[in-house]
Amino acid sequence: MALLHNRVSKAEMKDKLFAETEPRTTFSFYRYLDIAEPVAFRDELYMGLEKLRVFGRIYVAAEGINGQASVPASRLEECRAFLYAIPGLEDLRLNVAVEDDGKSFWVLKIKVRDKIVADGIEDPTFSVNRKGHYVNAKEFNRLTADPNTIVVDMRNHYEYEVGHFEGAIEVPSDTFREQLPMAVDLLKGQEDKNIIMYCTGGIRCEKASAWMLHNGFQNVFHLEGGIIEYANKAKEWGLDNRFRGKNFVFDNRMGERIGGEVIAHCHQCGEPCDTHVNCANDGCHLLFIQCRSCAEKYKGCCSETCRDGASLDTAARMEKPLHFNKSRHRSLGT
Structure with a gap:
C-alpha cells in the first residue's frame, strides 16, 4: 500500500x-x-x-x-x-x-479541514455559490478609475502593511473570520456602490463577495485570481500596475515583488523595509519586519531579550513593545 x-x-x-x-x-x-x-x-x-x-x-x-x-x-x-x-x-x-x-x-x-478558509460563518442560509462578479486586471483598472468605486483588501494586517492596491481600504485584523463582519460594518450605508474585493490568490475575496451580497450589498466584484493573477496579466497585457509594494505569500519566500516601491518600515529602527522574518529565537518565532542592519544587530531576533536569551517564556513575550503585539503579527509556519 x-x-x-x-x-x-x-x-x-x-x-x-x-x-x-x-x-x-x-x-x-x-x-x-x-x-x-x-x-x-x-x-x-x-x-x-x-x-x-x-x-x-x-x-x-x-x-x-x-x-x-x-x-x-x-x-x-x-x-x-x-x-x-x-x-x-x-x-x-x-x-x-x-x-x-x-x-x-x-x-x-x-x-x-472543516473549511478551506476559516470564516466563522454559522448562518445556514449562506452560500458561497452566490458570489460577486469576477473582474480581470483590465476591468479592475477601469472600475477603480471611478472615484465612486470602493476597493477592499481582504487580507491580514501584516499582508496589507507591505503592499496593497492604490486607495484600498484595510480591514485591520489578523483573521479572515474577524474581517467578514468588520467589512459589512465598515461599508454600511454604501450598499449601492461598486465594491471590489481582493486578496492574494482569490479564495478569500470570493467568499467575502458572497458574504457581502448575503448582507444586502448589490454591486459586488472580486478580483479574479487575486493579486498574483493581476500582476501576471498586467505585465502580459501592458497595463498600468496599480499595486504598490510587495505581495506577502504563505511559504518560505514570505513575499514577492509586485510594485517597485517599499511602503513598509523596519519594526526596530523605522527605516524603509518590507522583509518579513521569523524571530531567530525558537522560543519566540514572532513574524515581523526587519532590515539588514537590525538583522545583524539583533542576530535575526525581534528584541534584545530574544537575542540574549536561550528561550522566551510567556511572561517575557508580554513585555515586548506594542509594535510586536501578537494581535498584529504572528508566527508563520512553513
Whole structure:
C-alpha cells in the first residue's frame, strides 16, 4: 500500500530540495466545490501529486480545495493534466508565482479541514455559490478609475502593511473570520456602490463577495485570481500596475515583488523595509519586519531579550513593545 504522508525528517527533505538541479515552479490554486468524501479525495490527490514530486501545503474540505505548491518545471503541465482529470477540477486556474526561487516548499502536506478558509460563518442560509462578479486586471483598472468605486483588501494586517492596491481600504485584523463582519460594518450605508474585493490568490475575496451580497450589498466584484493573477496579466497585457509594494505569500519566500516601491518600515529602527522574518529565537518565532542592519544587530531576533536569551517564556513575550503585539503579527509556519 502506498504511503499517504511524508515520513522523512524536515532537515532531510530540505537537503534533498537544495540538492535538486532542476528549477521548480511555485503555484497556487483553489476551487469551491462540493466534495462528498474529503478523505478519499485527499488520498487520491496525495498519491498523484507525490508521484510528480510536488511539494506544498493543500487543504481539502467538503466546500472545496485550497493549495500552494511547487513542482519540477518540466512536470508542470503533467501536474496540470492530473488535476484537470479529477472531477470538479477541470480547467482549474493555477496561479504561477510572480517571483520564484523554487525553494518555497520542501514537503507535501495535504490535510482535511472543516473549511478551506476559516470564516466563522454559522448562518445556514449562506452560500458561497452566490458570489460577486469576477473582474480581470483590465476591468479592475477601469472600475477603480471611478472615484465612486470602493476597493477592499481582504487580507491580514501584516499582508496589507507591505503592499496593497492604490486607495484600498484595510480591514485591520489578523483573521479572515474577524474581517467578514468588520467589512459589512465598515461599508454600511454604501450598499449601492461598486465594491471590489481582493486578496492574494482569490479564495478569500470570493467568499467575502458572497458574504457581502448575503448582507444586502448589490454591486459586488472580486478580483479574479487575486493579486498574483493581476500582476501576471498586467505585465502580459501592458497595463498600468496599480499595486504598490510587495505581495506577502504563505511559504518560505514570505513575499514577492509586485510594485517597485517599499511602503513598509523596519519594526526596530523605522527605516524603509518590507522583509518579513521569523524571530531567530525558537522560543519566540514572532513574524515581523526587519532590515539588514537590525538583522545583524539583533542576530535575526525581534528584541534584545530574544537575542540574549536561550528561550522566551510567556511572561517575557508580554513585555515586548506594542509594535510586536501578537494581535498584529504572528508566527508563520512553513
